[in-house]
Amino acid sequence: MADFTSSFWQWYITVLVVLSIVGVTALVVWMAQGKLKVGEEAKPMGHVWDEDLQELSNPLPKWWLNLFYLTLIFAVVYLALYPGLGTVKGVLGWSEIGQYEKEMKQADEHYGPIFEKYRSENVAVLVGNKDALKIGERLYMTYCTNCHGADAHGNRGFPNLTDNDWLYGGSPENIQTSIMNGRNGIMPAWGAVIGQEGVYNVASYVMGLSGRKVTEDAASAGKEIFAKTCAGCHGADAKGNPAIGAANLTDSVWLYGGTQQAILQSISGGHQGQMPAHGEFLGEAKVHLLTAYVYSLSHTSP
Amino acid sequence: MTDSNDKKEPPPAEHAPSKDDKEPPQRVMSLVEAQEAAMRRKPASDGQPAEKKRRSFAGQRPQAGQRMVTLAEADAKHESLYAKHQKVYPRMVHGFFADLRVILASLTLGTFYGLPWINWGAERQAFLIDLPARKFNLFAWTFWPQDLFYLAVILIISALALFLFTAVAGRVWCGFTCPQTVWTEIFLWMERKIEGDRMKQMRLAQQPWNRERILKVGGKHTLWVLFSLWTGFTFVGFFTPIRELSVATVSLSLGPWETFWVFFYGLATYGNAGWLREQVCTYMCPYARFQGAMFDRNTLIISYDTQRGEPRGARNRLVDPKSKNLGNCIDCTLCVQVCPTGIDIRDGLQYQCIACAACVDVCDSVMDKMGYPRGLIRYTTENALEGRPSRLLRPRIVVYTSILIAISLALVVSVLLRVPLMLDIVRDRTSLYRETNEGMIENVYTLKIMNMDNSDHRYVLSASGIEGLKLDSALTEIAIDAGQTRDIVVRLVADPEKLSKRSNEVEFLLQAADDKKMVVREDAKFLGPIPVRP
Numbered sequence: 068m069a070d071f072t073s074s075f076w077q078w079y080i081t082v083l084v085v086l087s088i089v090g091v092t093a094l095v096v097w098m099a100q101g102k103l104k105v106g107e108e109a110k111p112m113g114h115v116w117d118e119d120l121q122e123l124s125n126p127l128p129k130w131w132l133n134l135f136y137l138t139l140i141f142a143v144v145y146l147a148l149y150p151g152l153g154t155v156k157g158v159l160g161w162s163e164i165g166q167y168e169k170e171m172k173q174a175d176e177h178y179g180p181i182f183e184k185y186r187s188e189n190v191a192v193l194v195g196n197k198d199a200l201k202i203g204e205r206l207y208m209t210y211c212t213n214c215h216g217a218d219a220h221g222n223r224g225f226p227n228l229t230d231n232d233w234l235y236g237g238s239p240e241n242i243q244t245s246i247m248n249g250r251n252g253i254m255p256a257w258g259a260v261i262g263q264e265g266v267y268n269v270a271s272y273v274m275g276l277s278g279r280k281v282t283e284d285a286a287s288a289g290k291e292i293f294a295k296t297c298a299g300c301h302g303a304d305a306k307g308n309p310a311i312g313a314a315n316l317t318d319s320v321w322l323y324g325g326t327q328q329a330i331l332q333s334i335s336g337g338h339q340g341q342m343p344a345h346g347e348f349l350g351e352a353k354v355h356l357l358t359a360y361v362y363s364l365s366h367t368s369p
Numbered sequence: 370m371t372d373s374n375d376k377k378e379p380p381p382a383e384h385a386p387s388k389d390d391k392e393p394p395q396r397v398m399s400l401v402e403a404q405e406a407a408m409r410r411k412p413a414s415d416g417q418p419a420e421k422k423r424r425s426f427a428g429q430r431p432q433a434g435q436r437m438v439t440l441a442e443a444d445a446k447h448e449s450l451y452a453k454h455q456k457v458y459p460r461m462v463h464g465f466f467a468d469l470r471v472i473l474a475s476l477t478l479g480t481f482y483g484l485p486w487i488n489w490g491a492e493r494q495a496f497l498i499d500l501p502a503r504k505f506n507l508f509a510w511t512f513w514p515q516d517l518f519y520l521a522v523i524l525i526i527s528a529l530a531l532f533l534f535t536a537v538a539g540r541v542w543c544g545f546t547c548p549q550t551v552w553t554e555i556f557l558w559m560e561r562k563i564e565g566d567r568m569k570q571m572r573l574a575q576q577p578w579n580r581e582r583i584l585k586v587g588g589k590h591t592l593w594v595l596f597s598l599w600t601g602f603t604f605v606g607f608f609t610p611i612r613e614l615s616v617a618t619v620s621l622s623l624g625p626w627e628t629f630w631v632f633f634y635g636l637a638t639y640g641n642a643g644w645l646r647e648q649v650c651t652y653m654c655p656y657a658r659f660q661g662a663m664f665d666r667n668t669l670i671i672s673y674d675t676q677r678g679e680p681r682g683a684r685n686r687l688v689d690p691k692s693k694n695l696g697n698c699i700d701c702t703l704c705v706q707v708c709p710t711g712i713d714i715r716d717g718l719q720y721q722c723i724a725c726a727a728c729v730d731v732c733d734s735v736m737d738k739m740g741y742p743r744g745l746i747r748y749t750t751e752n753a754l755e756g757r758p759s760r761l762l763r764p765r766i767v768v769y770t771s772i773l774i775a776i777s778l779a780l781v782v783s784v785l786l787r788v789p790l791m792l793d794i795v796r797d798r799t800s801l802y803r804e805t806n807e808g809m810i811e812n813v814y815t816l817k818i819m820n821m822d823n824s825d826h827r828y829v830l831s832a833s834g835i836e837g838l839k840l841d842s843a844l845t846e847i848a849i850d851a852g853q854t855r856d857i858v859v860r861l862v863a864d865p866e867k868l869s870k871r872s873n874e875v876e877f878l879l880q881a882a883d884d885k886k887m888v889v890r891e892d893a894k895f896l897g898p899i900p901v902r903p
Contacts (some may be wrong), residue, residue, distance in 0.1 A: 214799070216799075218859075320806065
């Protein structure tokens with residue numbers, strides 16, 4: 068069984084449990100001996116506390132003794148029904164994961180319809196539905212804020228979801244795909260390929276694209292390298308390619324920071340951005356509502 | 370247990386000398402046996418008004434050779450851990466303390482049964498603990514789960530008050546205001562109305578199950594059950610609006626929990642006040658047991674004045690007790706008969722005594738009839754009984770009183786200054802800070818705002834603490850309906866040049882647009898990069 072690293076432990080537990088039950092039973096039976104005969108007086112046992120409080124040889128009260136026996140019977144019945152003796156599964160076949168799955172199934176049956184209700188509706192319509200957005204917001208606050216922030220403005224490496232600037236496209240279908248299947252954005256490391264000077268030149272060119280002041284010579288040198296090395300993904304016009312998640316480099320949105328130092332770092336070291344897939348985890352109905360909420364952040368209701 | 374089969378018919382002699390201490394003690398009767406014996410005697414005297422008159426307040430005095438014993442004594446004789454319950458039939462009392470108890474019982478019961486019916490405004494029940502809505506209406510106030518510490522303070526005040534009153538006046542709580550006493554009192558009243566006084570009750574219990582007994586006992590229990598159900602209904606009325614509850618009750622459409630609590634609380638009332646009575650005080654109540662810790666020699670207790678009373682004994686009213694070498698106690702045992710817990714106060718202070726002062730009232734009436742001064746049984750202190758002066762101002766009284774006053778004042782001030790608005794700030798935990806494309810530093814906060822007031826409000830939010838700090842929020846005014854909570858996500862934006870530390874204190878200020886006094890402030894942290902020193 069996978070719970071144990073070696074079969075020693077299952078025997079260790081089994082033997083200890085069985086020995087304990089047998090031992091405790093023997094102890095209780097032994098202690099229950101010594102009933103007083105008719106007319107016999109209880110004798111002092113020689114233990115005295117608080118000057119005159121003495122222990123007598125009276126037998127255990129019956130009801131109390133029976134409680135001991137009941138606990139022993141309980142233990143045996145429990146061990147027969149539930150897993151407890153090493154790898155023995157028990158008659159009921161109960162398991163923690165089984166319990167979890169059962170409860171999750173019940174929860175889904177109970178709460179599922181609440182989410183399912185909106186699934187057939189178009190995202191563009193849901194954006195105008197306050198209740199749907201409230202559910203979407205709750206889902207967002209639970210599953211998305213860790214990376215994208217409570218205000219969905221993102222963080223370094225985690226895109227801002229409110230600015231209508233999309234790496235993989237901003238249509239409801241694109242957003243839904245991103246959440247369902249996740250995304251893997253890869254910017255290769257170019258430092259070793261184009262050299263330190265090449266990186267500096269490309270950075271100068273790219274910064275110039277969004278209207279920042281750069282050195283003319285470096286920028287024109289960078290343009291040549293860009294056309295050979297970068298245009299494949301980011302496009303000849305550097306506007307990016309939503310099909311593969313290549314960023315638009317002509318605007319002032321910088322996923323990994325817009326300072327010169329940050330841009331140099333991005334080009335020479337590359338980046339690996341990962342959006343995890345949520346489809347299997349959340350299910351289509353919840354993702355649909357999440358899509359509507361995320362879409363509503365950059366699209367006001369019609 | 371004493372076997373009741375060997376009961377002997379008491380000797381028919383009346384008024385035999387009761388001073389038989391020197392003689393070897395004959396069989397000791399338990400209180401119940403004495404009561405039974407007295408009852409068997411009673412019918413014989415019915416036809417003799419003269420004799421009846423003579424015993425008007427002496428009740429059924431034990432016969433010669435028999436000493437009336439208390440429950441505790443009777444139990445001690447039988448070496449069993451289980452004391453069989455002996456029903457106590459408290460005799461009706463009139464007097465100052467009895468009247469006081471009636472007044473206090475009317476007040477407390479009146480409050481209990483009346484309060485849920487009072488409305489504050491048109492629709493709002495003045496006292497309602499609305500569990501589904503998580504709120505508590507108290508006249509004009511509405512309290513929320515966030516105000517729960519007020520409950521803790523009220524409980525502390527109650528406990529301190531209990532300590533103080535116990536230290537000063539003993540178990541006044543038990544004797545006059547405890548629900549157990551109060552409900553038992555009203556159940557006793559109902560019992561007397563139907564079954565008659567103590568003697569009639571005891572005789573009824575001896576009768577076979579004939580028509581009279583079935584009718585009377587059945588009627589009593591019917592009345593008790595109805596009253597108990599009304600009590601349960603009222604109890605639930607503190608949690609479900611009682612007018613809706615009455616409609617639901619009449620149309621038999623109570624919810625499962627409401628039904629459960631009506632019957633459960635009803636059963637508890639019926640069981641506690643009808644059946645358990647003094648057993649609750651002697652066996653179940655924890656307070657009865659730890660009260661001793663609060664008693665001292667200056668605490669008011671109900672006590673029999675042994676010096677004045679002993680030696681006790683029967684005598685004619687016109688005889689000077691001194692001539693017969695007797696004290697003031699005429700040994701009429703009325704103090705035992707009226708006792709709701711079935712003890713003999715003349716045996717000294719006992720843990721069963723709930724200080725109801727019934728024995729004080731009845732003994733005073735006897736002393737009046739005998740022409741002796743009142744107060745053979747009275748409120749006094751251990752010091753006073755021993756001839757020492759009693760002091761009211763002791764360190765423990767001063768300490769209890771000052772703490773009690775301080776906490777009560779703090780509660781009143783705190784409730785009066787309470788702002789029905791709550792602001793909780795949750796800073797985004799997963800990121801330290803964010804650099805915008807403009808090079809500014811942003812922190813994100815989720816604000817939980819709760820309007821705890823009874824009317825809708827609009828609020829204005831602002832933040833301060835860093836030079837040039839900007840609050841970036843989608844809303845300029847936050848509208849929240851009465852009793853609602855709203856989550857607002859806001860950003861604070863600061864210039865990194867102005868940040869002198871990595872962690873900076875900022876303060877959010879939330880103010881109602883229509884009520885300048887409704888303000889809450891809440892501190893938060895604003896994180897930034899390591900400052901660059903010039």
